[in-house]
Amino acid sequence: MTFEPRLTRNWSNPDAVGLDGYVAAGGYAGLRKAVTMSDADIVEVVKASGLRGRGGAGFPTGMKWGFVPRDTGKPTYVVVNFDESEPGTCNNRELVEREPHRLLEGTVIAARAIGCETAFIYVRGEYLWQSIVLERAIAEAYEGGYLGADVAGSGTRVDVVLHRGAGAYICGEETALLNSLEGLRGQPRLRPPFPAVEGLYASPTVINNVETLMNVPDIVERGADWFREVGTEKSPGTKMVTISGKVEQPGNYEIALGTPFRQVLEELGGGMLDGATLKAWTPGGSSTPMLTAAHIDTALDYESLSAAGSMLGTAAIMVMDESDCVVDCAQRMVAFYAHESCGKCTPCREGNWWATRVLARIEHGYGREVDIPLMHDVGKNTLFRAFCALADGSASVINSSLQHFTDEYEEHVRLGRCPLKDAPVAEEVAVS
Amino acid sequence: MAAAPQQAVFAGDALDDARRIIARYPEPHGRSAIMPLLYLAQSIDGMVSQDALREIGVLLGITTAEVEAVATFYSMYRLRPTGEHVVSVCTNLACKLRGAEAVYTTAHEAAGIQQGAERSEDGVFTIHEEECLGVCDHAPAVQVDFCNHDDVTPVRMRELVASLRAGEVPSPSRGPAFASFKAASRALAGLEEVTAS
Numbered sequence: 001m002t003f004e005p006r007l008t009r010n011w012s013n014p015d016a017v018g019l020d021g022y023v024a025a026g027g028y029a030g031l032r033k034a035v036t037m038s039d040a041d042i043v044e045v046v047k048a049s050g051l052r053g054r055g056g057a058g059f060p061t062g063m064k065w066g067f068v069p070r071d072t073g074k075p076t077y078v079v080v081n082f083d084e085s086e087p088g089t090c091n092n093r094e095l096v097e098r099e100p101h102r103l104l105e106g107t108v109i110a111a112r113a114i115g116c117e118t119a120f121i122y123v124r125g126e127y128l129w130q131s132i133v134l135e136r137a138i139a140e141a142y143e144g145g146y147l148g149a150d151v152a153g154s155g156t157r158v159d160v161v162l163h164r165g166a167g168a169y170i171c172g173e174e175t176a177l178l179n180s181l182e183g184l185r186g187q188p189r190l191r192p193p194f195p196a197v198e199g200l201y202a203s204p205t206v207i208n209n210v211e212t213l214m215n216v217p218d219i220v221e222r223g224a225d226w227f228r229e230v231g232t233e234k235s236p237g238t239k240m241v242t243i244s245g246k247v248e249q250p251g252n253y254e255i256a257l258g259t260p261f262r263q264v265l266e267e268l269g270g271g272m273l274d275g276a277t278l279k280a281w282t283p284g285g286s287s288t289p290m291l292t293a294a295h296i297d298t299a300l301d302y303e304s305l306s307a308a309g310s311m312l313g314t315a316a317i318m319v320m321d322e323s324d325c326v327v328d329c330a331q332r333m334v335a336f337y338a339h340e341s342c343g344k345c346t347p348c349r350e351g352n353w354w355a356t357r358v359l360a361r362i363e364h365g366y367g368r369e370v371d372i373p374l375m376h377d378v379g380k381n382t383l384f385r386a387f388c389a390l391a392d393g394s395a396s397v398i399n400s401s402l403q404h405f406t407d408e409y410e411e412h413v414r415l416g417r418c419p420l421k422d423a424p425v426a427e428e429v430a431v432s
Numbered sequence: 433m434a435a436a437p438q439q440a441v442f443a444g445d446a447l448d449d450a451r452r453i454i455a456r457y458p459e460p461h462g463r464s465a466i467m468p469l470l471y472l473a474q475s476i477d478g479m480v481s482q483d484a485l486r487e488i489g490v491l492l493g494i495t496t497a498e499v500e501a502v503a504t505f506y507s508m509y510r511l512r513p514t515g516e517h518v519v520s521v522c523t524n525l526a527c528k529l530r531g532a533e534a535v536y537t538t539a540h541e542a543a544g545i546q547q548g549a550e551r552s553e554d555g556v557f558t559i560h561e562e563e564c565l566g567v568c569d570h571a572p573a574v575q576v577d578f579c580n581h582d583d584v585t586p587v588r589m590r591e592l593v594a595s596l597r598a599g600e601v602p603s604p605s606r607g608p609a610f611a612s613f614k615a616a617s618r619a620l621a622g623l624e625e626v627t628a629s
Contacts, residue, residue, distance in 0.1 A: 127608030166506030183463035244526040244568035
């Protein structure tokens, strides 16, 4: 893992949270360069860098910007997705806590690239402190001339509006986020039209994740070749990972894409908590299929995780050890999707509600032999059968836990209890 | 005939606040202000009342039903009587793996709330089971009036509840403390005084 930190290089500098400290550390150099470039050249360097969206889907950022039509007569918008809510994920939170101006700088560069005068930052409501950090940074950026009527002496305007969510995971889905920002329920929209063509207020819109945009200032300042010096051919750059659960040093860390999970676990996570044995881990939040100890040498990048049957997602690694029951963990994860389902599609709204209860009865010893094929059936019929990816996340939990830990499911049913727990729970409590 | 409905929630300074919120959004997209307006209502009444839903509709030129459809979608709006302090305990996987269930149970015991109920009879506390709060690096994660408390143990949870009951404002793990659910709701409406530091 020998590389110069990029997104975290100022994390040891407490002054980097403020404008003066950020500028003293080299901040806003990317924007000052961007205002001398044409829109097309900004899009081109981001395309050439190979930067892919860090919010989960991994779509090439420069290509996304290039889709925005400029001749519609409508305004264009940049929307920053700071709704970070994928279970296990908290790197956007710390990136903003430590260096909010890097996000504003990336946002203003994106605005220039698509001719946008008003950018929106959608912050999840629970990030109240981080939203205040951003409000302060926005006020500083206006005073310093990095926002407002004459951005960095360019003669063009960029304003930023901060908008707080109110506790809905689904609003991280970009079209649900747009509905929420327009004052509607946060339910996803049919695509096409894609947001690049008809997004916020039916106008061309780019929606980018926080970490994605925070990579942009360096790319503009230092170039695409510099960006590609770290990472792999198809997954260039660094990635923030969050490692949590049964590890000695939970935290947010920056890695070169392609770093093996073993190295992240042992060197950054400090190894398993209390020297326990690794049992299972999610590579990219609860929505990405769980993997096992057999996958410990898998490289953390888009391609390698796909080949292993999972996804990089948000690179939120939640680690379970041998004392953790997979059925219990799966039940808790699926309960999350049941709670967060927006209710639009039947497989998600109903399937997750029932799956939560069937998993609870298996966990607590009231499972029937038919429940295991039933869960296979639910997982198969939820995956790719709903409007957005929320239900796919739930199906991934069900399918991957069944795939890797069938024996553990069967043992629950055979024993009539959880093999890892002593105290049984009354049936009416277990499945309530 | 009944008299025209009065603006009871959004009156005086609150009406000025509401107009400032609506002005944040580009014309003619005032409807985008519905979420911060719901937070503003919550900061005044400690919950979102039926009156507030109607008045937001009047302010934005939409129906009460349209406002209620939004208010009921999001878990951070409270449409029922709510404690002076809201204690939110994440029990999602990263926190569960570090002992969140015991913290959640302890929160109920300490606040004097039965499992399944959410508000203490004295009206001081509402305990809320949370989905991921985005503090997985310091699990179990808790928020008191939307301020973070990291690495919370059952012992720490008892201390938090005791200090709130004593009228103190516990220092959060990051950022300033808000003294109550109402005060935090005002900040969520974006009405905290923020100056360039």
